[in-house]
Amino acid sequence: MSPGLYVHRASPVHATPAGAKMLGLLGAAIVLLLFSSPLVLAAALATTLGLYALARLGPRELAFVLPLSAWVLLPLFVLQGVLSGWDTATRAVLRLAVLVLLAMLVSLTTRASDQLETLQRALRPLARFGASPTRLGLLLALTLRFIPLVATWVHEVREAQRARGLEHHPLAVLVPLLVKTLRTADALAEAIDARCFDAEDPS
Numbered sequence: 728m729s730p731g732l733y734v735h736r737a738s739p740v741h742a743t744p745a746g747a748k749m750l751g752l753l754g755a756a757i758v759l760l761l762f763s764s765p766l767v768l769a770a771a772l773a774t775t776l777g778l779y780a781l782a783r784l785g786p787r788e789l790a791f792v793l794p795l796s797a798w799v800l801l802p803l804f805v806l807q808g809v810l811s812g813w814d815t816a817t818r819a820v821l822r823l824a825v826l827v828l829l830a831m832l833v834s835l836t837t838r839a840s841d842q843l844e845t846l847q848r849a850l851r852p853l854a855r856f857g858a859s860p861t862r863l864g865l866l867l868a869l870t871l872r873f874i875p876l877v878a879t880w881v882h883e884v885r886e887a888q889r890a891r892g893l894e895h896h897p898l899a900v901l902v903p904l905l906v907k908t909l910r911t912a913d914a915l916a917e918a919i920d921a922r923c924f925d926a927e928d929p930s
Contacts, residue, residue: 732834740782740832745841746849748833755829763818771825775832782836789831796827880907 735741740748759771779785786793800820807816833842847861881904888899 733838734784734788734835736783736836738782738836740778741836743836745837745845748837749842749845752829752833756826759822759825763822765818768818768821768825772821775825775828778832779828782832784832784835788835789828796824800824877904877908880904 755771758767800823803823804816804820807819884903884907887903891899
């Protein structure tokens with residue numbers, strides 16, 4: 728899979744404008760935060776899986792993020808279950824799982840350049856208050872991109888360490904992941920400087 732995560736398919740989901748998909752993701756997050764009934768969560772999960780089928784995306788495209796999600800969701804489920812009850816834990820974890828799947832769907836079906844352009848347009852009104860839409864859009868786009876990228880790197884590092892028999896040593900995964908993240912951040916900073924993203928936005 729490419730570092731950009733975008734997977735080309737001829738589907739209605741891919742053809743949907745980036746702005747509509749990102750607004751849909753925001754709307755879904757608001758609905759899931761306000762309504763946590765089992766019926767709403769089940770409907771959201773079914774709809775999300777239906778969108779993946781419509782986008783012609785399967786488990787293969789999610790193989791790199793599912794193990795990382797399990798590392799986060801399973802401890803969260805146990806902690807919530809002990810502290811707040813298992814019903815509350817089930818709802819919280821299911822809500823988070825649906826949001827992760829939806830965010831991944833946006834990344835897999837939307838080119839990074841389209842996401843950046845959409846964010847810059849949405850943030851343009853903030854220019855009157857002295858903010859830079861270009862910088863803010865780039866910051867948000869990089870944040871959206873780095874979350875699934877880190878998931879990809881965790882999968883790659885774990886596979887490499889499993890071949891060495893070190894998959895059960897946390898530092899054997901953490902140290903290479905940290906080094907890779909810092910190197911990528913340095914290379915990204917140099918690329919941004921080379922393209923003059925620190926320059927003021929044109930009026």
